[in-house]
Amino acid sequence: MGNIVAIVGRPNVGKSTFFNRLIQRREAIVDSVSGVTRDRHYGKSDWNGRNFSLIDTGGYVVGSDDIFEAEIDKQVELAIDEADAIIFMVDVESGVTPMDEDVAQLLRKVDKPVLLAVNKVDNNKRLENAVEFYSLGLGEYFPIASTNGSGTGDLLDALVEAL
Numbered sequence: 001m002g003n004i005v006a007i008v009g010r011p012n013v014g015k016s017t018f019f020n021r022l023i024q025r026r027e028a029i030v031d032s033v034s035g036v037t038r039d040r041h042y043g044k045s046d047w048n049g050r051n052f053s054l055i056d057t058g059g060y061v062v063g064s065d066d067i068f069e070a071e072i073d074k075q076v077e078l079a080i081d082e083a084d085a086i087i088f089m090v091d092v093e094s095g096v097t098p099m100d101e102d103v104a105q106l107l108r109k110v111d112k113p114v115l116l117a118v119n120k121v122d123n124n125k126r127l128e129n130a131v132e133f134y135s136l137g138l139g140e141y142f143p144i145a146s147t148n149g150s151g152t153g154d155l156l157d158a159l160v161e162a163l
């Protein structure tokens with residue numbers, strides 16, 4: 001049984017905040033994808049006695065805030081190949097964006113566990129707003145707040161169950 005988990009999603013949704021919260025030990029490997037300026041960070045974590053490797057994708061490009069849909073798609077495709085489960089992170093503050101819809105379209109075809117994490121759910125209003133992410137066609141989602149850890153336990157329960 002595999003135990004590689006990739007976190008994908010567009011920039012600034014909170015992927016690295018979530019990753020940094022979870023990992024006990026960052027691995028030295030920072031894997032640059034050739035032809036793509038975005039690289040990946042690897043870490044190890046465990047939950048309920050289950051160990052897994054976590055890959056944080058994207059967002060390490062220096063000197064640019066530009067992100068091209070093709071780069072995100074490439075990270076998602078790499079994650080689909082490499083990972084045993086995928087956490088697709090979106091941001092309730094910005095709501096559903098065209099880039100989220102693009103990623104969702106790729107992930108709907110995947111025959112691996114995909115967990116939709118709606119991040120930045122810091123209050124009840126945002127919890128209500130999170131329902132719009134059903135429109136991504138990925139089913140149930142996990143409302144979380146990576147900054148304080150709220151909701152992440154339920155997400156991790158489901159993740160290790162799916163691995």
Ligand code: GDP
Pocket residue numbers: 010011012013014015016017018059119120121122144145146147148
């Ligand atoms: P990434 O580009 O997807 O890796 O996103 P980052 O982890 O770098 O986070 C982008 C911004 O979102 C940072 O300013 C974080 O502090 C903020 N952020 C991350 N998680 C949360 C959260 O749960 N609530 C709020 N309000 N902000 C968050």
Ligand code: MG
Pocket residue numbers: 015016017057058059060
């Ligand atoms: Mg990041």
